[in-house]
Amino acid sequence: MLHYSRTCGTFTGMKANGTDVRPWLAALVIGVTGIAFGACDRRGADDEQVAAVEVAASWRSIAEGVRGDRIRRDAEMLADDAMAGREAGTEGFDLAASFVAERFAALGLAPLSDGSYLQEVELFWTRLLPESARITLQAGDTEIDLTIREDFVRSGGFGPGEERVDAEVVFAGHGIAAPEYEHDDFAGIDPAGVILVVLSGAPPHFETDLRAYYSSSTVKQTEAASRGALGLLVVRTPVDQRRRPWDRYLPGVGRTDMEWVDSGGVPFGGYPELAGSAVLSQGAAERLFELAGRDLSELFVHHGAGETGSFPLGVSAVLERSSDQGRTVSANVVGILAGDDPRLRDEYVVYTAHLDHLGTLDDGDDQIHNGFYDNAVGVATLLEVARAMTKLPVPPRRSILFVALTAEEKGLLGSSFFAQNPPVPIERIVANLNIDMPFLGFPIGDVEAFGVEHSTLRSSVEKAAHAAGIVLSPDSMPERVRFVRSDQFSFVQRGIPALNLKPGSISTDDSFDGPAMLADFLDNHYHRSSDAGDQPFSESGAERFARTALLTGLWVASDKDRPSWNEGDFFGEKFATGRVAPVSAP
Ligand SMILES: [Zn+2]
Known part of the structure; x- marks a missing residue:
């Protein structure tokens, strides 16, 4: 310990x-x-x-005023059964959104230009009809029928409600083209018109955040779709099999998936062209490679060592599915604190925390997934930060946007919509500070900040942590690749320096085993119905965390220079090129 x-x-x-x-x-x-x-x-x-x-x-005074019991009460309210797990597009979410909007109004935060605190997001939803989902593999005279849940999982489609894809299957390594590492899994194959089989994850020698980026299903889908592939069959590596056992996929079968709809009525993302996609179980993956006369375990070793080598499998696959589809509306909740400096108040620091959770899912016991830590506590922390900032006698120099996001659990949709349709010019957003699933079961002695190594935001969060009496620790679980797995990544993709603030695992009280409690939460309660209001919660821990979040934002909003990506940074180079030159105060 x-x-x-x-x-x-x-x-x-x-x-x-x-x-x-x-x-x-x-x-x-x-x-x-x-x-x-x-x-x-x-x-x-x-x-x-x-x-x-x-x-x-004045900073000291508002930071001292941060209260853990208020954070607890707000979180319990949002995680109440009355909110039914706050799934985007449901009444339970709308109830939670009203709660946050009313709080923003009570705090005196300004609404959007139309007078509302709600930024409406039109969502296209799709839900697989599980019994309609079929995959047949064929090589020569041999045919193998795969069974949903036992052999594969897949979701509903964003194309037609009824889909059938029949195509050759081609192995494409990890499905990654990374010029930084001269790694090209598409060398020697033609992805156009075929179904690609790819290994989950990315080569181990990629630096953590690049590995995270290239491991993400969105990046792999974008890559495959842009090369004309018709589907992605994902084979999970031994590392991923250990990290996420197969039975953890099963409650998601038949769940509702969503994409936001652009002004032309088209779902943004969703990859309707990749209609031949699924995730294979270990057993199904072994049968596929056996049918092709290839040794899967050898490929795990070869590609797990960072090597490339892609080839057709000599197998064809037919994938069929039917999906229920429709449209619904949800909303991001936005409150604005106007900055004080006439030169800088048109620049914005954006605090985000996703308000939605999983809603009701049948995972064996209670059906409501209350999402106490994921992310009622995050929103409650954001509310406490907002409350504290409104108590400043003089607001910070830059303006602050507080945003409780929708549809994070559907694939970062609320943040994606917000970052693609910002209520203020995108180049005026100088930073995103995101709070997602802060586990506060003990009095924390440290925070982590994913993304801290990429931009000048590091200095603000370091100072803030110290001022809150704790320390900034490096990411304790780099293998969980969390920098690209929450809403801050939607901002990163628009070139905006961003952080995901997270409590660390150090406990300042010896009677709590911080690392063990955090591991227990992640292993046994994350995305389960037991992530509810009876989870352990430390009010003093919540105060230290909220103070860190508060002071980080104050420093960013008050500094004469806006944050910038570090020289030559991967994400800065990839996404921030073409952004306006920083505006600095005298
Ligand atoms: Zn979640």
């Missing part, structure tokens, strides 16, 4: 050395002396410095 302890030595040291205290540094010192009373001995605070920095004193 990790043990956490720290002193205020760093901060008193700064003063003793007579360091030239710049405003943020003074704010840091004051922040710590004022806020981190739980972790440090308060005697000997420097009154001269407290008097010297007005802004910092």
Whole structure:
């Protein structure tokens, strides 16, 4: 078990050395002396410095006002059975959205230009009729019928309601073309008009976030569709089989999937051209490669070592399915805090937390998936940050958008819609700070911030964590590739520096085993009906986390320079090219 302890030595040291205290540094010192009373001995605070920095004193005061019991109450409210799991497009979600909109109004946040707090999102939904789903593999005279749930899972389609694809099957490694690594799984094959079989994940020598990026199903689908493929059959690597056992896929069969609809009425994403797609179980994958006369375990080893090598399997496949389809409307909830600086108030820092969850699913017991940590606690934290900021005597220099997003669980749809249809010019959004599933079962001693290594946002979150009396730790589970798995990624794809703030696993109280509690949550409660209001919750942990989120945003919103991607950064190069030059205050 990790043990956490720290002193205020760093901060008193700064003063003793007579360091030239710049405003943020003074704010840091004051922040710590004022806020981190739980972790440090308060005697000997420097009154001269407290008097010297007005802004910092107000930050200290609002940060001290952050309350864990309020976060708990709001989270319990959002995770109540009355909200029925807040699935996008349901009454339960709309109820939750009204709750947040009313709170924004009560806090005095401004609505959107049409006077509403709701940014409506039209959604196209599709639901597989499981009994209609069939896959037949054929080589020579041999035919193999695969069975849904036992052998494969797939979702409803965004094309016609009835679909049938009959095509050759071609193995394409991980399905990745990454020029950075001179890795091309499409070398030597023609993906056009065929069904590609690809391994999940990405080569192990890819740097963590690039591996995450190239592992994502969206990137693989985009790649396959742009090359004219008709489908993707995903074979899970041994690593992924261990990480997510097959039975964890089954509750999702027959669930509703969605895409947002653009102004032309077309679902954005959804890849209707890839109608021959499914995820194969281990057994089905073995039968497919056996039919092709290939050794799958050998391919796992070869491609698991980062090698390439793609080839036709000499097998054809027929995939059929019927889908129920329709349209519905959901909404992102948006509240605006206008900035104070006439030169910078047209720039925006966007806080996000997804409001939706899974709704009702049958996973064996209770059907309502309340989503307490995922992400009622995240929204409750966002509300507490918003409440604190409205208490500032002078708002931050830049404006702040607080956004409770819809349809994250359907594939980051609310954030994708928001980032593609922003209520303010996209180049005026300087940063996204996202909060998704902050596990706060114990008094936290650290936070993590996915994406921190890519942009200048690092300095803001580092200062904020220290001021909140905790530390910034590196991503403890890089293999979970979380930087591209939540809403911040929709902003990254528009070139906006972004972070996903997450509590770490260090407990400041020895009677809680932080890493074990976090592992228990992820293994046994994540995306299950037991992620509900009776989960352990530490109010002091929630306060430290919310203060970190609050102060991070304050620093970003008040800095004279807007955040920027690090020189030569992969995501900056890929997505931020062509963004307007940073506007800086004098
Ligand atoms: Zn989730």
